[in-house]
Amino acid sequence: MEYVKLFHLKPQGCPVYTVEDDQLDADSYPSCPVRQHDEYYQRYLLLHGTVPGSDTEKNEVTNYFISQGVKPYYNVFWHLPRVRPECLHMPDLLHGIYLGLLKHLMDWVEPFLKKYDRLQEFDMIWKNLPYYPGFN
Numbered sequence: 001m002e003y004v005k006l007f008h009l010k011p012q013g014c015p016v017y018t019v020e021d022d023q024l025d026a027d028s029y030p031s032c033p034v035r036q037h038d039e040y041y042q043r044y045l046l047l048h049g050t051v052p053g054s055d056t057e058k059n060e061v062t063n064y065f066i067s068q069g070v071k072p073y074y075n076v077f078w079h080l081p082r083v084r085p086e087c088l089h090m091p092d093l094l095h096g097i098y099l100g101l102l103k104h105l106m107d108w109v110e111p112f113l114k115k116y117d118r119l120q121e122f123d124m125i126w127k128n129l130p131y132y133p134g135f136n
Contacts, residue, residue: 007035007085008071015086018068037085040070041078048074 003015013019017032047061065072077085113119 003086006075007077008073008075010069010071013069035068035086037075037078040065040068040075044072044074044078047072 003009004011004013007013007015009015014032014035016035018035019032043061043064047058047065062072075085077083077088109122110119113122
């Protein structure tokens with residue numbers, strides 16, 4: 001999902017290939033074309049008036065973006081030379097930041113609660129939290 005947001009793709013889109021929804025489960029995409037990010041950039045320029053074009057051409061570009069499953073917003077990765085955007089590393093926010101931050105916070109909170117003799121109350125409150133779907 002990080003790549004979907006980064007490249008302005010439709011939900012469940014593939015950042016490497018232009019894949020139909022029914023082919024997303026396939027192990028390989030032999031008949032699917034590779035995304036052409038430089039082409040997206042040229043068409044974006046036409047759509048937003050940097051390159052002159054008629055209203056008919058702009059409608060064709062809009063339809064092109066829809067057919068490719070790409071939202072027609074500017075993306076800085078489209079025109080970087082010798083860069084394949086789909087190969088860029090995306091950080092895993094859940095494991096890299098959120099869980100790391102929670103661990104760091106708990107490493108600070110636990111000694112604090114022990115110092116003021118409140119760790120047992122904290123554990124009791126935590127254990128008695130009401131059930132919520134998806135909350136462990």
